[in-house]
Every structure is written in structure tokens, then in C-alpha cells.
Amino acid sequence: MSAVTVEDHDHHDHGPAKGLLRWIVTTNHKDIGTLYLLFALLMFFVGGSMALIIRAELFEPGMQFVDPQFFNSMTTMHALVMVFGAVMPAFVGLANWMIPMMIGAPDMALPRMNNMSFWMLVAGVLLLASTLFMEGGAPASGWTLYPPLVLQTGNALPFAIFSVHLLGMSSIMGAINVIATIFNMRAPKMTLMKMPLFVWTWLITGFLLIAIMPVFAGAVTMLLTDRFFDTSFFDAAGGGDPVLYQHIFWFFGHPEVYVMILPTFGVASTIIPIFARKPLFGYASMVYATAAIAFLSFIVWAHHMFLVGMPMAGELYFMYATMLIAIPTGVKIFNWTATMWKGAMTFETPMLFSIAFVVLFTMGGFTGLMMALAPVDFQYHDTYFIVAHFHYTLVPASVFILMAAGYFWLPKWTGNMYDERLAKLHFWLSAISVNILFFPQHFLGLAGMPRRIPDYAVQFADWNMISSIGAFIYGPSQLIFVYIVYKTIKGGTGEKVTGEVWEGAKEQSLEWTLPSPAPYHTFSTPPEEIPTMSTSR
Amino acid sequence: MKQTKQLFAVFTLMALGLGSAHADYTLNLMKGVTQLSNDVYDLHMLALWICVVIGILVFGAMFYSIYFHRKSVGHKAEQFHENTTVEIIWTIIPTLILVGMAIPATKTMLEMDDLKESEMSIKVTGWQWKWEYEYLDNDIHFFSSLDEASNKARQIDSGIDPRDVPHYLLNVDKPLVVPINTKIRFLFTAADVIHSWWVPDLGWKKDTIPGFVTEAWTSIEKAGTYRGQCAELCGKDHGFMPIVVIAKEKEDYEAWVSEQKGIAVAEAGAAEKDWSSDELIAKGETVYANNCASCHMDDGAGLSGTFPAITKSSIVTGDIDTQTSLLMEGKGMMPAFGQMLSAVDFAAVSTFIRNGLGNSVGDVIQPSAIKALQSDITLEEDDDDE
Numbered sequence: 057m058s059a060v061t062v063e064d065h066d067h068h069d070h071g072p073a074k075g076l077l078r079w080i081v082t083t084n085h086k087d088i089g090t091l092y093l094l095f096a097l098l099m100f101f102v103g104g105s106m107a108l109i110i111r112a113e114l115f116e117p118g119m120q121f122v123d124p125q126f127f128n129s130m131t132t133m134h135a136l137v138m139v140f141g142a143v144m145p146a147f148v149g150l151a152n153w154m155i156p157m158m159i160g161a162p163d164m165a166l167p168r169m170n171n172m173s174f175w176m177l178v179a180g181v182l183l184l185a186s187t188l189f190m191e192g193g194a195p196a197s198g199w200t201l202y203p204p205l206v207l208q209t210g211n212a213l214p215f216a217i218f219s220v221h222l223l224g225m226s227s228i229m230g231a232i233n234v235i236a237t238i239f240n241m242r243a244p245k246m247t248l249m250k251m252p253l254f255v256w257t258w259l260i261t262g263f264l265l266i267a268i269m270p271v272f273a274g275a276v277t278m279l280l281t282d283r284f285f286d287t288s289f290f291d292a293a294g295g296g297d298p299v300l301y302q303h304i305f306w307f308f309g310h311p312e313v314y315v316m317i318l319p320t321f322g323v324a325s326t327i328i329p330i331f332a333r334k335p336l337f338g339y340a341s342m343v344y345a346t347a348a349i350a351f352l353s354f355i356v357w358a359h360h361m362f363l364v365g366m367p368m369a370g371e372l373y374f375m376y377a378t379m380l381i382a383i384p385t386g387v388k389i390f391n392w393t394a395t396m397w398k399g400a401m402t403f404e405t406p407m408l409f410s411i412a413f414v415v416l417f418t419m420g421g422f423t424g425l426m427m428a429l430a431p432v433d434f435q436y437h438d439t440y441f442i443v444a445h446f447h448y449t450l451v452p453a454s455v456f457i458l459m460a461a462g463y464f465w466l467p468k469w470t471g472n473m474y475d476e477r478l479a480k481l482h483f484w485l486s487a488i489s490v491n492i493l494f495f496p497q498h499f500l501g502l503a504g505m506p507r508r509i510p511d512y513a514v515q516f517a518d519w520n521m522i523s524s525i526g527a528f529i530y531g532p533s534q535l536i537f538v539y540i541v542y543k544t545i546k547g548g549t550g551e552k553v554t555g556e557v558w559e560g561a562k563e564q565s566l567e568w569t570l571p572s573p574a575p576y577h578t579f580s581t582p583p584e585e586i587p588t589m590s591t592s593r
Numbered sequence: 594m595k596q597t598k599q600l601f602a603v604f605t606l607m608a609l610g611l612g613s614a615h616a617d618y619t620l621n622l623m624k625g626v627t628q629l630s631n632d633v634y635d636l637h638m639l640a641l642w643i644c645v646v647i648g649i650l651v652f653g654a655m656f657y658s659i660y661f662h663r664k665s666v667g668h669k670a671e672q673f674h675e676n677t678t679v680e681i682i683w684t685i686i687p688t689l690i691l692v693g694m695a696i697p698a699t700k701t702m703l704e705m706d707d708l709k710e711s712e713m714s715i716k717v718t719g720w721q722w723k724w725e726y727e728y729l730d731n732d733i734h735f736f737s738s739l740d741e742a743s744n745k746a747r748q749i750d751s752g753i754d755p756r757d758v759p760h761y762l763l764n765v766d767k768p769l770v771v772p773i774n775t776k777i778r779f780l781f782t783a784a785d786v787i788h789s790w791w792v793p794d795l796g797w798k799k800d801t802i803p804g805f806v807t808e809a810w811t812s813i814e815k816a817g818t819y820r821g822q823c824a825e826l827c828g829k830d831h832g833f834m835p836i837v838v839i840a841k842e843k844e845d846y847e848a849w850v851s852e853q854k855g856i857a858v859a860e861a862g863a864a865e866k867d868w869s870s871d872e873l874i875a876k877g878e879t880v881y882a883n884n885c886a887s888c889h890m891d892d893g894a895g896l897s898g899t900f901p902a903i904t905k906s907s908i909v910t911g912d913i914d915t916q917t918s919l920l921m922e923g924k925g926m927m928p929a930f931g932q933m934l935s936a937v938d939f940a941a942v943s944t945f946i947r948n949g950l951g952n953s954v955g956d957v958i959q960p961s962a963i964k965a966l967q968s969d970i971t972l973e974e975d976d977d978d979e
Contacts, residue, residue, distance in 0.1 A: 117755040117762075119747055125829045125899065192899050198826045204803060205786040205828055208926050210899060292804020298787060299802060333664070335674035363789060363800040363825075365807030368706045372699060379691045383684060390683045393651060396658045400670040403663075411659065415652060422644035429694065431701040432637045434797035435622055438789060438824040503619045504793040506824045509832030511747055513763045514756050515619075590674075 072576055080175075083167035084576065085152045090469075091174055092149030093462075097538070099141030099181065100455075104531050106134035111493075111527035114520050119511050127510035128196035133188065135199035139316070140223045141181045143450070146458050147319040148173075148230045151258050154465065155234060157567035157574060158252045160243030160583045165236035166229075173229035180222030187212035187219075198508060200309065201276065203290040203301050207283050214284070217276045224269040231265035234258050243566075243582035249343070250591045252565045253336065256343050257322030260350045264311045264318070267354070272308040275301060299364050306357035314353045317449060318346060320417075320457040321388060324410050326565065327464055328392055329590045330558050331407035332399030336590035338391040345384035345391075352381050362433045371430050378428035382421070389418055404558075405479035409460035412487045413453055420448030423498070438508075441501025447494045456486070459537060466541065467557045471573030472548030474540050482540065485533035493526030563589040623793050626815045626840070630796025632701045640694060647690075705797065708810050711778035715769070719781070719788030719801035719823070720928055722830035722887070726769050729780075733853045736933055738883060739833045740764040745882075747833060748891065763820040766883065768837035772846035773813045781807045785928060786828060792821030792838050800825055813840040828926070830887050864936040864960040870944065873957060877945025880938045884930070885946075893950030900926075904951040913956055917943060921966060936964040 072078045072087065082088060109130050113121050122130070152170065156163055164170050187194040192210010195201065206213070238259045242251070251259075278289040278301070288294020290301045321342075329336040336342065359378040362371060392414050401407070423445040427433050436442055459482075466474050496519035501507075505516045512520065553572045561568035564587055570578050624634045662668045718725040723738035739747075743762050746753035755761040771777055781790055781801040791798030798821075799809045813819075821836040841849060882891070885903075889895050893903035903909055908916050920943060923929035930939060940960040947954040 118751070118753075119749040121749075123749065123829075123896070124832065125896075128826065128829065128831070196828075202787060202826075205826065208786070208828065292802075297805070299805070332662075333670040335672060337673070338675050338680055340675070341680045363798060364802065365800065365805070368703065371702060371706075375698065375702070376695060379695060382691060383687050386687045387680065387684060389651060390679075393655050393658070394679070396655060397662065398658070398668070398671040398673075399662050400664040400668050401659060401662055402665070411655075414655070418648065418651065422648065425644065425694075426637065426640040429636055429640060429698040431698055431705055431797075432633055432640065434705070434799075435633055435637070435793065437798060438791075499620045502622045504623070504821070506791070506822050506832075508826045509822070511755075511762060511832050514761050517756075 081171070083163075083171050085156050085164045085167065085170065086469075086574065086576065088164075088167075088170050088174055089149045089151075089153030092145050092152060092177075095174075095178065095181075096142050096146035096149060096458075097541075099137055099145070100534070102185075103134050103137035103142055104534065106130045106137065108527060108531050110134065111524040113510055114512070115524040116521065117512055117514050117517050122510070124510045125193060125196055128198075128508065129188070129194040131508050132195050132198055133184070136184060136195075137181070138450075139199065139312070140184075141177075143316045143454050143458070144227065145177055147258075147261075147316070148227075150254075150319065150323070150458075150461055150465075151230070151234050153469065154567060155237055155255055155258060156241070157570065157578055158255050158565055159238065159241065159246050160566055160579045160586065161237060161241035162577060162579050164233050165240055166233045169229050170233055173226045173233070176222050176226040176229070180219045180226060183215055183219040183222065187215050190215065200302075200305055201279065202305075203279060203282065203298050206279060214280060217280050220276050221273055224273045227265050228269050231262040231269075235262040235266075238262075243579070243586060245584075245586045246566075249340065250586060250588055252322075252591070253325035253339070253342055253346075254319065254322035257318040257325075257346050260346055261315050261318045264315050264350055264353065268308040268311045268315075271304060272312075275304040275308065278304075299361070302361050302364065303358065306360045307354070309360065310357045311350070311353040313446070313449075314349060316454050317417075318350065320413070320454045321346060323457045323461045323464075324392065324413055325590075327406050327410045327460055328395050328414075330561050330564050331404060331410075332396050332401050333560055334395060334399040336391070337394035337397075338387075339590060339592050341387055342391055345387045348384040349381060352377065352384070356381065359428060359430075359433070362430045363437055375428060375430040379425065382425050382428075385421055389414060389421070402559075404463075405474075405476060405483055406460040406464035408480070408483045408487075409456045409463070412483070413456045413460065416448055416452035416456070416490070420445055420453060423448065436501065438506055439501035440497040440505045440507055443507050444494050444497035444501060447497070451494065452487070452490045456490075459483075459486070462537070462541065464558075465567075466544050467548075467553040468567060468570075468572050468574055470545050470548065471553060471571075472544050473551045473553050474544040474548055476549075478536060478540050482533060482536040485536070486530060489526045489529035489533060491526070493523055493530050496520075496523045496526075563587050565590070625794040625796045626813050626817065626819065627794075627796055627811050628814070629701070629705055629811065630794060632704065633796045636694075636697055636701055639697065643690060643694065705809070708778055708808060711776045711810055713772075713775060714778045714780060715771070716780045716782070717790055717801065719783035719785075719790065719827065719834075720933065721785050721828050721926070722823070722834040723933075724765075724769075724790070724834065724836060725784075725933070728850075731850055733850065733857075735767050737765045737767045737769065737837070739835060740766050741879075741883065743835075744833070744887075760820065762833065763822070763835045763837070765835055765837045768818070768839045770839045770841060770846065770849050771813065772843045773816050773840045775843070776810060776812045778808060778810050781809070787825050788823050788827045788834070789825035790821075790836060791824040792819050792836055794819040794821075795838075798824050813838075816840050816842055816845075833887070860935055860937065864964045867959060867961075868937075868940070868957075870948070870957045873941045873944040874948055876937070877941035877943070878949065880934065880942040881945055881949075884934070884938075885942065888926075893946070893952075903946050906952075909946050910952055910954055913943070913947070913954075913958060916947070917958065917963075917966065931967055936960040936967060939963045939967075 113127055190211045194212050195209050195216045197206040281287040282289055288296040290296045290298045325336055356378045358374040427436050463479055500516055500519050505512055555571045556562045556568050622634055622637050624631055714729040716727040716729055723736050725736050727734045742758045743764055746755050746758045781799050783801040783803040788801045789798050790801055795811045797809055799807050817840055819838045823831055823834045888900040889903050895902035921931035937960045940958050940963045943958050
């Protein structure tokens with residue numbers, strides 16, 4: 057008996073600390089991953105509720121529920137919460153959980169900073185949310201925070217700006233951690249070109265984040281000094297230029313949207329081969345295409361600004377550069393299709409979400425290509441057409457893949473199987489309603505409905521109503537996911553899963569060689585052999 | 594092409610079970626009424642059809658695979674995993690398609706930028722939340738804001754069904770009138786924040802940026818009324834600053850121009866005469882509804898924390914000169930109404946807020962006094978220029 061006690065004292069790292077404190081002080085990559093994922097899920101519902109307020113007001117023409125100023129706050133906060141509170145943290149959560157297990161590392165390289173970056177995220181989001189209760193209301197200038205409009209914000213402005221600083225610092229720390237982990241902690245045989253694509257896409261995303269977040273922080277700091285210290289960076293009356301802000305913002309903003317899509321590509325490239333029972337087609341070209349997309353993301357920013365009156369050479373350059381993005385993106389879609397081709401496919405929920413992602417993301421890509429044509433963008437710009445476009449690339453793309461990732465790795469995380477029948481219900485409700493929600497918005501935009509308006513002319517009434525109905529199916533049906541996750545954590549279907557979980561998964565990626573649930577500490581010694589089925593051999 | 598489009602629309606509607614009962618909306622971009630808007634429409638259709646064809650091919654292959662290469666039908670997975678030739682093929686083919694799209698797009702782009710030989714110029718200034726139009730060739734100048742019927746119906750709990758309001762939210766008190774078959778150059782700027790001037794039938798929109806001038810041109814081929822909206826988020830009433838362009842035959846346009854000159858003379862006369870308190874208050878009530886109520890509310894109660902109340906305001910019930918200079922020059926989010934309202938409207942609304950909305954100061958300010966103040970401001974500005 058005493059021997060056991062002694063052993064417990066010597067090896068205090070066998071399990072997590074008990075109680076609430078475990079979650080506050082933890083430096084374990086799995087705990088921090090869980091925290092990120094749960095926080096992101098919570099924010100998904102917060103941001104989603106704001107979207108439902110928007111769709112409720114737009115259900116019918118006329119103003120029914122909210123004041124126009126509050127409506128503008130809702131569009132602004134919905135975007136900020138979804139981007140910085142839900143999608144980005146969810147991918148950081150996945151990175152925390154999966155990257156060490158995928159490259160054969162015991163933990164992230166910088167575990168204490170990992171904890172700090174999570175709690176800084178919470179502080180940042182809470183600060184942002186607190187602006188809702190301030191005099192003058194939350195920021196209402198759109199998530200792009202364009203001056204001079206944003207300078208009319210009430211008391212919330214400095215708080216929103218400081219919140220952006222916190223979120224930026226948190227993201228940079230997360231990115232540094234990912235890069236340091238990938239460069240320093242791979243198992244001996246895990247060369248760069250043997251890393252799973254999820255690791256590759258996150259490595260590239262990490263560099264994007266480090267490059268862009270300081271730029272955004274700089275831009276909002278200039279807003280702060282323009283408002284409170286009488287500078288005129290963006291005020292023409294003092295020799296500044298409001299369009300300068302847009303250039304700086306979109307130099308950050310365009311790579312930022314790729315921060316949300318590159319890890320999505322990575323997860324899809326991990327899931328599709330497993331359920332097609334085939335190696336990923338064109339591993340090397342997938343890596344190069346990701347790098348190409350990341351590079352292009354830095355040189356296309358002003359396609360968000362075709363209307364500001366740039367010189368012709370600028371308009372043409374940004375049009376051509378933007379069109380180029382279609383090439384590497386096309387390569388990825390063709391590769392996923394070729395991965396499915398002549399496979400032996402089964403359609404468990406992660407695969408269903410992934411296939412829906414490939415199809416619906418491609419639709420978002422098509423509208424993106426159409427908008428790249430500058431003269432036509434003069435019509436599309438700032439209408440519901442673009443709202444449809446970026447929601448197709450974010451909701452049935454990033455969010456669907458996050459759901460796919462949840463179902464895919466839940467058995468590995470918990471050791472329990474989720475309820476496949478309920479999960480399929482969740483999938484079909486989501487896949488159908490998301491199209492009812494966003495497809496009609498293409499029609500609205502083409503017919504002339506501007507974005508960010510709380511009320512509209514009556515010829516837009518029918519499609520708005522259909523879109524709102526879609527929203528009110530899509531939103532609540534996500535609660536099924538919460539229920540499934542809860543049930544799976546509590547024991548799931550009762551069926552204990554193997555380490556491999558999915559047939560043949562061991563051949564594809566390292567995490568499936570571990571037992572399920574994954575022990576609190578994994579790969580304390582690096583693995584001898586690594587699977588190479590879906591990498592270059 | 595047109596028939597295919599209609600067929601497509603009909604199928605979409607049938608698939609959605611909507612039928613033909615709703616004929617008043619459109620699914621596609623409008624062709625518009627200018628050469629540019631037609632070029633843009635053709636480009637849009639080109640891009641759309643290219644996407645449709647690629648989509649059919651890619652999704653077709655994917656769904657073929659999903660149907661035939663299933664484990665449940667006993668398909669055995671093959672293990673091929675790379676092929677440099679196909680990677681090169683599916684890089685080169687999209688590149689060629691892109692070049693095919695870029696050529697016509699560049700042509701249209703250059704055309705849009707060609708402002709040479711324009712026959713008249715109109716300066717458009719975006720304000721929170723109305724448009725100011727100045728005809729640079731013949732001294733016509735006015736503001737254009739949301740019409741009263743829409744403005745009443747769009748208030749929360751107004752009890753008015755927007756469907757009963759003609760051109761709900763797309764109608765203005767004073768539309769922009771232009772001649773057809775005339776190359777018109779537009780100069781855009783803004784007084785406060787960035788707006789964007791958009792009439793879909795003209796084929797483009799353009800940002801209006803405070804402190805900068807952007808430009809664009811149009812030549813409308815068909816007489817008619819064309820409606821649009823502000824497209825760049827510009828604050829609370831961004832959704833309520835529509836644009837109406839009436840394109841007239843050249844001779845009708847000339848008639849309109851001389852009519853405007855007559856109105857200008859009459860307005861100048863009205864500013865000289867002495868108004869009674871009741872006349873000013875009656876007129877002021879309308880001016881208030883159109884210009885002030887969206888922030889300070891119909892009853893003058895304001896919006897706590899953002900827009901101060903008019904009722905019992907220390908400024909409105911205090912010294913009339915303080916109130917006048919505040920209205921004249923603006924403050925924070927409140928625009929400088931001195932440049933925006935005519936002397937009569939300015940005097941009327943000044944008098945109204947002091948003697949209505951729960952206030953009863955009892956004094957009156959005459960349009961002639963305002964006119965003197967306004968010309969002082971203009972003189973000062975001219976001095977600044979020198």
C-alpha cells in the first residue's frame with residue numbers, strides 16, 4: 057500500500073489535477089484543446105443567436121424588433137464573435153489536441169504560453185461582449201471597422217480596440233506555439249513531407265497569423281489615436297486618408313479569411329482518404345497548393361476595395377492576382393475528387409460533412425471567381441451576393457469541417473462512439489437548411505439588395521423570408537450536436553471503440569495508433585514507425 | 594440565352610414549389626439601360642456559365658464516384674495516389690479558362706475608366722443619410738432623401754404595411770433628373786463617412802469618400818425611372834437613403850432645368866418674406882420628420898446615450914443663437930444643417946422645435962435672418978479657399 061503512495065508522489069504527472077483548478081492552470085495540450093473547443097462551441101451559439109436576431113428582423117419588410125443602430129451592432133458583433141470567438145479558436149483547439157498526436161510529440165512546445173493564450177482569448181472575447189452594454193452600444197460599423205464611421209462609436213470604441221489587441225496577442229502566441237511544436241518536436245522519422253496535411257496547413261496558417269495580426273493591431277491603434285489623441289491617419293481634413301485604413305485592414309483581412317479556411321482544407325484532406333480507404337491523391341501538390349494560396353493571400357487584398365477609385369493599373373493587377381487563386385484552389389478540389397475516385401467509400405457522418413464541404417465550398421469558390429472580375433464586382437460589391445459568397449466559404453465549409461472533425465475525433469478523445477443515427481440527422485438538417493438559408497441570398501444580391509440593411513424594399517421579401525426560415529432551421533439544429541457531444545462524453549452508445557476507431561485509420565495518421573481515449577500523456581517517447589499511406593513515400 | 598435563363602428560373606421556382614404567383618422579383622442581375630451595364634451583364638453571364646459547366650463536370654465526377662465506388666456495392670479501393678500528368682493538366686486548363694475571362698473583363702474595365710468627352714457633370718455628395726446633387730453646368734443644387742411615406746412606414750411598430758407603400762424604401766422626395774443619350778460624368782465625395790452610390794441599372798456603384806473625389810460615367814439609353822440605394826454601411830440609417838434617377842428625353846430634361854430655375858427664384862422670394870409663427874411651425878413639423886426624427890425620434894425624446902432629447906433640452910429651450918449655431922455647424926454625429934437646409938426650412942424647423950415636441954419657448958426665427966447667416970458661412974468658406 058505504501059509503495060503505491062510513494063509511486064504516486066514520484067510520478068505526479070500520471071493524471072490531471074482534480075477539480076476546477078485543473079482547467080484554469082492546465083498546461084496539457086489535450087486539456088487546453090478541450091477548453092478551446094468548448095469555448096468556441098459556446099461562442100458559435102452566441103454569434104449564432106446574433107445572426108438569428110438579424111434574420112428575425114429581415115423575415116419581413118418593415119422594422120419589427122430592433123432599432124437600426126442595434127441591428128448594425130448585431131451584424132458587427134456576429135462577425136467578430138464568429139471569426140475571433142468561434143472559428144479561429146476552434147481550429148486552435150484542434151491544433152492543440154491533434155498536432156502533438158499527429159507528429160509523435162508529448163505536448164506543445166510552449167505549454168505555459170499555451171495556457172496564457174487561451175485565457176487571453178477569453179478575456180478578449182468577454183471585453184468585446186461587454187461593449188454590448190455600454191453607452192452608445194456595441195461597435196456598429198461592420199467587422200471591418202472602417203473609419204470615419206467607426207469613430208462615431210460611443211464609449212465602446214477603446215474597449216473594442218483593446219479587445220482586438222488581446223485577441224491578436226492570443227492568436228500570435230497560438231501561432232508561435234504551433235510553429236515551434238512542428239519545427240522542433242516531430243518524431244525522428246516524421247520529416248516535413250511525411251506530416252499529415254492538417255499539420256501542414258496549420259504550419260502555413262501559423263505564419264499567416266504572425267504576419268497579419270500585428271498589422272491589424274497597428275490599424276486599430278491608429279483608430280484609437282485618431283479618436284483620442286488628435287492624429288489624422290485616416291482623416292482627410294488633417295492630411296490623412298480613410299482609404300489607407302482599408303488597405304491596411306485588408307492586408308490583414310484577406311489572409312485572415314484564409315486562416316479560417318486553410319486548416320479546413322487540412323481536416324478535409326485527413327478525413328476523406330480514411331473513408332475512401334485510399335491514400336490522399338497528390339499529397340505533394342496539396343502542400344504546394346496550400347503554400348501557393350497562402351502566398352497569394354498577401355497580394356490580393358485590394359479586391360475588397362474595387363470601388364474606392366484605385367488607378368486602372370491597380371484595379372487590373374488586383375483582378376488578375378485574385379483570379380490566380382482559382383488555380384491552386386481548383387487543384388485541391390480536383391485532388392479531393394481524385395481521392396474519392398475508385399475508392400471504397402462509406403458515409404459515416406464525418407465523411408458526409410466533408411463531402412458537403414467539398415461541394416458547397418466549391419460553390420463559394422465559383423462566386424469568388426465571379427467577384428474577382430472587377431467590372432462585374434462593381435455590381436456584386438456590398439450586396440447579398442457577397443454575403444452568400446463568404447457564408448458559403450465559412451458555414452458549409454469551415455463550420456461543416458469543424459463538425460466533421462468533432463465527429464471524426466470524438467471517439468479518439470472520449471473512447472466512446474457517438475450516436476451515428478442522431479449525427480446523420482444533424483448532418484441532413486444542417487446540409488439542407490444551410491442551403492435554404494444562403495442560396496436565396498445570391499438572388500437577393502443580384503436583384504439589388506445591399507448588405508447590412510435592417511429593412512428592404514418589398515421585391516426582396518420572398519427570398520428574405522425563405523432565407524430566414526433556413527436560418528431558423530439551421531440554428532436550432534446545431535443543438536443536436538451539443539447533445540451528441542454531451543452524450544458521447546457521458547458514455548455514448550456504450551460501444552467501446554478501438555484505438556483505430558475507423559477502418560484502416562492506423563495506416564493514415566499517428567493518432568490512431570494510440571489507445572482510445574487517448575491517455576493524458578501520449579508519446580512520452582517518440583514512435584518508432586510512422587504511417588505514410590497518405591503522405592509522400 | 595434569354596430563353597435558357599427563363600427556363601432555368603422557372604425550373605428553380607418549380608423546384609422550390611413557389612410557382613408563378615410571385616412575379617415581381619428577379620433571380621438574376623439586371624441588364625440595365627446603358628452600354629456598360631450590358632457589358633457587365635454579359636461578363637456576369639459568361640462567368641456564371643463557365644462556373645455551371647465546371648460545376649457539372651466536377652460534381653458529376655464526384656457523384657459518379659460516390660454512387661459507384663462505394664464499399665456497400667463491393668467496390669474495392671484502388672491504391673493510386675499521384676500522377677504528375679493530371680496535376681499539370683488540371684493546372685493548365687483552369688489557367689486558360691481564366692485568361693479567357695480576363696480578356697473581356699479588362700476591356701470592360703478600360704471602357705468604364707474612359708471619362709473623356711463627357712457632356713455634363715454632376716457632383717454627388719453622400720451625407721448621413723441623404724444625397725446632395727449639384728449640376729456643375731447649370732447651378733441646380735438640391736438634397737434628396739427618403740420619401741415621407743416610406744419614412745413613416747419604416748418606423749418600428751408604425752402599423753403601416755410596407756407592401757401598401759409605393760416603392761417602399763426606394764423612393765425619394767426629390768429625384769435626380771438626367772437627360773438620356775448624354776455622357777454624364779459623376780464626381781463623388783462625402784461630407785461625413787463613406788457611402789456608396791449605386792443604381793443597378795447603370796451597371797456600377799462607386800464609393801463616396803470624405804475628402805476625396807471619385808468619378809464614374811454613364812450614358813442612359815432609355816427614358817425611365819431607375820432606383821438604387823446606398824451600398825456602403827454608413828451608420829444607423831444606411832438602409833434608408835435611396836437613390837432615384839429619372840432619365841428624360843433631352844427636350845423634357847431642358848424643360849425640367851428651366852422649371853428648377855423658376856423654383857429657385859420662388860424660394861429666394863419666400864426667404865425674404867415675413868412668416869407667421871403658425872406657418873413656420875406647420876412647415877417645421879414636416880422638416881423635422883424628414884431630417885431630425887430618425888435620430889431624435891418622432892416625439893423628440895431622443896435615444897438615451899446616443900441621440901439627445903429635444904424635449905426640455907437646455908439648448909432648445911435656451912438662447913436661440915446657441916441653438917442656431919449648433920444646427921448651422923453640426924456637432925459629432927449631427928450634420929451641419931446650415932449647408933443642407935434652405936433658409937425657410939431651417940427657420941421653420943428651428944421655430945418648430947422651440948414651440949413643439951413639448952417645448953413652448955414662444956420665440957420665432959425668420960428665414961431672412963437664417964439667409965444672412967448662411968451667406969456669412971459661404972463667404973467665410975470662400976475666404977478659406979484663397
